Amino acid sequence: MSxxxxxxxxxxxxxxxxxxxxxCGLRGRYFDMKLPRDRRFLAVVILGFIVLLALxxxxxxxxxxxxxxxxx
Numbered sequence: 001m002s003x004x005x006x007x008x009x010x011x012x013x014x015x016x017x018x019x020x021x022x023x024c025g026l027r028g029r030y031f032d033m034k035l036p037r038d039r040r041f042l043a044v045v046i047l048g049f050i051v052l053l054a055l056x057x058x059x060x061x062x063x064x065x066x067x068x069x070x071x072x
Contacts, residue, residue: 003060011053018049 031038
């Protein structure tokens with residue numbers, strides 16, 4: 001659990017705060033989903049979050065078990 005809690009805090013709480021910001025931006029008409037620029041921006045934010053979560057998971061759960069000094 002000592003490896004899982006930092007990811008839950010960072011990406012769980014951060015994801016909730018990001019979602020609240022996106023929802024507020026959509027309801028407040030800050031983002032206009034008819035504009036390609038705004039759709040692209042939201043896609044980059046969401047995909048970036050997913051990619052960073054995947055990288056954090058790889059380096060947290062898989063990388064510690066990779067053999068050190070192994071040659072292919």
